[in-house]
Amino acid sequence: MRIAVTGGGTGGHVFPALAVGEVLAARGHEVFFVGSDGLEARLVPGRLPFYRVPAGKLDRTALRPGELLRAARGFFSALALAGRLRPHAVLATGGYAAFPFALAARIRGAKLYLHEQNAAFGLANRLLLPLAREVFLALPVPGARGRVVGMPILEHRYDPREARARLGLDPDRTTLLVLGGSQGARVLNQRLPELLAPFLDRIQVIHAAGRGRLAEVDPPGPGYRVVEFVEGPLAWSAADLAVTRAGAMTLAEAAYHRVPPVLVPYPYAAGDHQKKNALRYAEAGAARVVEEAAIETLPEVLAELLRPEVREGMARALAAFDPAGSALRIARAIEEVA
Known part of the structure; x- marks a missing residue:
């Protein structure tokens, strides 16, 4: 199965996507990571195939035309990428970098899964919620539908x-x-x-x-x-x-x-x-x-x-x-x- 994981901007969004992606790849699936220019661009290449799309950071308090334009370019870039890669499923872990490809892949027919890390939904996941096949939660979120599965992390300990x-x-x-x-x-x-x-x-x-x-x-x-x-x-x-x-x-x-x-x-x-x-x-x-x-x-x-x-x-x-x-x-x- 071809599966995309997407999320980015900060480690709280990147590491869960990477952790799940690596598990899926180890289980024999074709997995790739879609992100933008944040932490994911430094951490993911070399661990999973990485594709970059522009992502506008939407501000909840002010209208920023430059970011809206970047978000629009990112969506059309993501739509083209989703059409080319044709994932069967996409897991979005939130952050502004996750939104364009998650939406584009869903439009192209992929099944959408969300993971929310916090005790309150972030903006990207909140916007994607109506389109999701299933929602995974790290913690119970009052009033939210979803399965509490915990927080995916890179599971390794040193002495x-x-x-x-x-x-x-x-x-x-x-x-x-x-x-x-x-x-x-x-x-x-x-x-x-x-x-x-x-x-x-x-x-x-x-x-x-x-x-x-x-x-x-x-x-x-x-x-x-x-x-x-x-x-x-x-x-x-x-x-x-x-x-x-x-x-x-x-x-x-x-x-x-x-x-x-x-x-x-x-x-x-x-x-x-x-x-x-x-x-x-x-x-x-x-x-x-x-x-x-x-x-x-x-x-x-x-x-x-x-x-x-x-x-x-x-x-x-x-x-x-x-x-x-x-x-x-x-x-x-x-x-x-x-």
């Missing part, structure tokens, strides 16, 4: 000591991961070095700043390593605890690797989905939440998590959110009805 050594860290020290999502987070980059400095006698830090954002981070001393981007499985395998945003992919990786996170939700996320995600984990005892406006309180929360028994309890709570097997569940569902 913690090996992971730390590969990242240039002390293999035997307690390690804190700072992760602002695939694009980085300015507030975390600028504020966390000073807030974490008093802890460097007890821990070491690996801080992923985001592409082109190294200059935003001023490391406070030895034991605070800053990189632009780090491979997810490697970083999470190295970590004992984390300070992160609250995107769905980040939370799923924390659960898979059983790494207790302190979550700082992005306050301007569409539909406030990051705060909703964070609260689901916090209410289960699997995370702590610090609002961006109150980030100066983070050291108090972090001090609590440095107690091993606290981290152990949170790790047990994270098991309830373990996404292992999600990609395979989606692949089998597509095979059943495609």
